[in-house]
Amino acid sequence: MSEMNGLSAPIMEANELLWTKPASELVPGQVRALLKAFLREGQVALHLGYTDDFVSDAVLVAVELVTNAVAHTPGGERVTFRARIESAHQLWAGVWDCSPRSPVAKPMFETNGMPVLVESGRGLGIALAFADELNVTWTPPRGKWTWARFSF
Secondary structure (H helix, E strand, C coil), X not given: CCEECCEECCEECCCEEEEEEECCCCHHHHHHHHHHHHHHHCHHHHHHCCCHHHHHHHHHHHHHHHHHHHHCCCXXXXXXXXXXXXXXXXXXXXXXXXXXXXXXXXXXXXXXXXXXXXXXXXXXXXXXXXXXXXXXXXXXXXXXEEEEEEEC
């Protein structure tokens, strides 16, 4: 991965975006901008013609996954974001972090059907609602990829 001024530069190829950064509160917004550009302006994405709704949903889920990873990554450690166009109708997006904690989806609704009103902790629930598949792949000796797959 190329380094510029001590910061990693995103690698954006025809069908893949890869970026590693120190975990910080700025990373989710940066991933939002990078993924939008990748899905709207990338060579393959332009040819596939992703709809605005698809791009919005994929970006929302990716940002939720990245926000969760950043929140659980110890200071000074890095997170890696990757998005990959797997086929004409499928996108994979994931984030790697070094945390040994397994992501946990908190309930979105109370047992009486009312929404749970909390300020945080609903990111995985949102990801579950929008992605076709959501999973975790552990990477020994430490860390994990938390990822989502989308079809359109």
